[in-house]
Amino acid sequence: MSSEQTPTTPENTGPRPRRLTYAALLAALEGLALVVGGVWMLVLGITGEPDDRQQAVTGGVTLVVLALLPLLAARGLLGRRSWSRGPAVITQLMALPVAYNLLQADSMAIPAGIALAVVAVAALVLLVNPETTRALGIRGPGNVQK
Numbered sequence: 001m002s003s004e005q006t007p008t009t010p011e012n013t014g015p016r017p018r019r020l021t022y023a024a025l026l027a028a029l030e031g032l033a034l035v036v037g038g039v040w041m042l043v044l045g046i047t048g049e050p051d052d053r054q055q056a057v058t059g060g061v062t063l064v065v066l067a068l069l070p071l072l073a074a075r076g077l078l079g080r081r082s083w084s085r086g087p088a089v090i091t092q093l094m095a096l097p098v099a100y101n102l103l104q105a106d107s108m109a110i111p112a113g114i115a116l117a118v119v120a121v122a123a124l125v126l127l128v129n130p131e132t133t134r135a136l137g138i139r140g141p142g143n144v145q146k
Contacts, residue, residue: 016135017135020131024074024075024077027123030070030120031067034063038062038066039060043060070091073085073087076088081136088123088127096121099114099117
């Protein structure tokens with residue numbers, strides 16, 4: 001369904017709730033971090049002396065492609081598209097095990113794990129908030145529009 005065909009319901013008219021904007025910003029932040037990490041891996045893989053050049057390039061490309069999910073979700077959330085909450089929630093759920101693994105490291109990865117965990121939990125709270133759900137026009141089970 002294109003944006004021209006998306007019906008406007010009373011729930012998603014008016015100003016965008018701040019919680020929805022904050023959730024979109026957190027998703028975009030995660031997407032941008034993935035892009036930066038992917039480009040960094042690509043540059044080091046091409047110009048540096050990695051142990052395995054092919055693995056470094058593949059990892060960089062993978063991170064850049066994975067960045068599309070939270071970036072598209074952020075764009076959809078800003079546009080108040082109901083489909084965008086699913087990819088945004090999936091992104092946060094995928095970030096939690098990554099944060100846990102970063103927290104288990106004995107290195108500079110621990111602050112990154114703390115930051116990622118805080119962002120993922122905050123975004124999840126914002127995404128499941130009833131105000132966000134109403135703004136996106138999502139109705140729960142049994143709330144069929146008549």
